[in-house]
Amino acid sequence: MNYSRxxxxxxxxxxxxxxxxxxxxxxxxxxxxxxxxxENIKGIKxxxxxxxHRGVAxxxxxxxxxxxPDEDDKVCVQVAQSRYDQLTVLSGDPRRDKYRADIPDMVTxxxxxxxxxxxxxxxxxxxxxxxxxxxxxxxxxxxxAWADQxxxxxxxxxxxxxxxxxxxxxxxxxxxxxxxxxxxxxxxTPKKVQTLQLENIREHRQALLNIAKRVEAxxxxxxxxxxxxxxxxxxLDSFYWTNxxxxxxxxxxxxx
Amino acid sequence: MSNLFGFSTExxxxxxxxxxxxKYDARSGRLFRIDRVNTGNGFQSxxxxxxxxxxxxxxxxxxxxxxxxxxxxxAPSFVLVPFADFMAxxxxxxxxxxxKHKNGLRFTLxxxxxxxxxxxxREMAGTAKAFLSGVEExxxxxxxxxxxxxxxxxxxxLASTLxxxxxxxxxxxxxxxxxFRISGWAPRPVDLVATPVxxxxxxxxxxxxxxxxxxxTVVPPNVMRGVPAPQMADDDFG
Numbered sequence: 001m002n003y004s005r006x007x008x009x010x011x012x013x014x015x016x017x018x019x020x021x022x023x024x025x026x027x028x029x030x031x032x033x034x035x036x037x038x039e040n041i042k043g044i045k046x047x048x049x050x051x052x053h054r055g056v057a058x059x060x061x062x063x064x065x066x067x068x069p070d071e072d073d074k075v076c077v078q079v080a081q082s083r084y085d086q087l088t089v090l091s092g093d094p095r096r097d098k099y100r101a102d103i104p105d106m107v108t109x110x111x112x113x114x115x116x117x118x119x120x121x122x123x124x125x126x127x128x129x130x131x132x133x134x135x136x137x138x139x140x141x142x143x144x145a146w147a148d149q150x151x152x153x154x155x156x157x158x159x160x161x162x163x164x165x166x167x168x169x170x171x172x173x174x175x176x177x178x179x180x181x182x183x184x185x186x187x188x189t190p191k192k193v194q195t196l197q198l199e200n201i202r203e204h205r206q207a208l209l210n211i212a213k214r215v216e217a218x219x220x221x222x223x224x225x226x227x228x229x230x231x232x233x234x235x236l237d238s239f240y241w242t243n244x245x246x247x248x249x250x251x252x253x254x255x256x
Numbered sequence: 257m258s259n260l261f262g263f264s265t266e267x268x269x270x271x272x273x274x275x276x277x278x279k280y281d282a283r284s285g286r287l288f289r290i291d292r293v294n295t296g297n298g299f300q301s302x303x304x305x306x307x308x309x310x311x312x313x314x315x316x317x318x319x320x321x322x323x324x325x326x327x328x329x330x331a332p333s334f335v336l337v338p339f340a341d342f343m344a345x346x347x348x349x350x351x352x353x354x355x356k357h358k359n360g361l362r363f364t365l366x367x368x369x370x371x372x373x374x375x376x377x378r379e380m381a382g383t384a385k386a387f388l389s390g391v392e393e394x395x396x397x398x399x400x401x402x403x404x405x406x407x408x409x410x411x412x413x414l415a416s417t418l419x420x421x422x423x424x425x426x427x428x429x430x431x432x433x434x435x436f437r438i439s440g441w442a443p444r445p446v447d448l449v450a451t452p453v454x455x456x457x458x459x460x461x462x463x464x465x466x467x468x469x470x471x472x473t474v475v476p477p478n479v480m481r482g483v484p485a486p487q488m489a490d491d492d493f494g
Contacts, residue, residue: 150407150443164472182406184475195475197403200468207468 037228285417285432324360
């Protein structure tokens with residue numbers, strides 16, 4: 001039976017309705033379908049680690065610095081750190097202080113890298129794409145666009161500088177860039193910043209579509225929200241299950 | 257008209273759906289815009305010499321390469337593949353469709369206001385070696401520098417033509433190789449839209465697809481800082 005899961009059945013254990021795809025969900029389905037099922041169908045979201053909050057906070061500081069080119073870097077750093085503190089106030093992540101200490105260098109290096117491009121025309125812009133063959137749209141938010149230069153840039157904070165763009169990031173930015181814009185990824189570590197040019201945009205966007213079709217094919221197999229648990233099994237060596245709480249959930253759900 | 261048949265029975269204004277063309281005559285070293293002119297007794301082609309005033313935004317991004325036959329008195333035959341895909345190794349040149357076909361290329365361009373006439377959007381194609389080598393030279397420069405002008409297309413002018421002798425003795429002939437120069441860069445005009453053209457002639461077996469790379473090219477600081485664009489007349493291509 002065809003079931004697109006766009007409605008929540010009263011009394012159903014599904015606490016959220018899957019109404020749209022996103023690059024992060026599709027990348028998760030490809031990488032770790034058991035986690036995808038747990039979060040998107042069962043409705044049990046994993047706690048966000050401090051490292052993800054670092055990324056959000058750094059981006060907030062960089063947005064300020066790009067929209068106000070004359071703003072002092074210190075102010076941008078303060079904004080980023082305040083945001084980080086707000087996001088991690090209840091975090092028990094032991095690396096919380098370490099990630100906070102990365103913020104000043106990441107913000108200033110990212111601003112040095114991106115400010116020469118000028119004030120972006122858009123930040124946090126919403127993109128939606130529903131090609132033929134998909135029941136649900138693929139949506140996302142890009143970080144920065146310079147429409148006059150035909151440029152979309154996504155900012156990534158990381159501990160180690162990659163030598164090439166990660167496949168998941170390539171798929172994500174290909175959605176934003178589409179056929180009209182150049183796509184780039186600016187990676188910043190605590191020590192270095194580097195911008196890489198995205199290649200093969202159409203192919204990576206096609207990959208998103210190919211994954212989304214598989215998600216919809218899976219969802220069409222059964223209305224039972226527990227169905228995924230009978231099909232997938234978690235790879236406990238994967239970093240997705242490193243968090244002790246996630247490890248415990250894996251045991252509770254799958255008995256492994 | 258009533259569209260009784262589901263399609264229009266109106267006659268077209270001497271051009272139909274075909275993109276008007278520019279032509280480079282390698283024998284004379286002249287560059288022409290070919291206009292369709294209504295003489296009152298029908299339409300005929302008129303060659304307008306734009307050699308000394310040629311200036312155009314050229315869509316090298318979507319240039320096509322392969323085989324072309326220009327038979328006298330009938331429509332040309334194109335068997336082409338996208339140059340970008342060929343350069344990326346995704347597709348091979350098609351097999352030669354017939355003895356009459358020669359290596360050739362095709363691209364679209366938008367002529368500047370001074371030389372564009374009523375219809376500045378044009379197609380240009382050729383098989384003459386002199387023409388091809390001239391385009392090859394400027395295309396190599398384009399490929400080397402395009403990363404500095406993300407999202408833009410090159411503006412070409414015809415700087416000069418160079419005589420090229422071929423043959424020997426009584427069969428010596430002189431053709432003229434165009435010397436194009438990139439005089440600037442411009443955003444893609446909104447009406448210079450890339451339209452994929454289906455391959456005609458013999459089917460082509462594409463090279464096996466390999467997994468697409470994501471990108472390892474570091475954007476250099478001078479590009480991030482924005483290389484200053486050359487001064488261009490704002491209304492050249494409006």
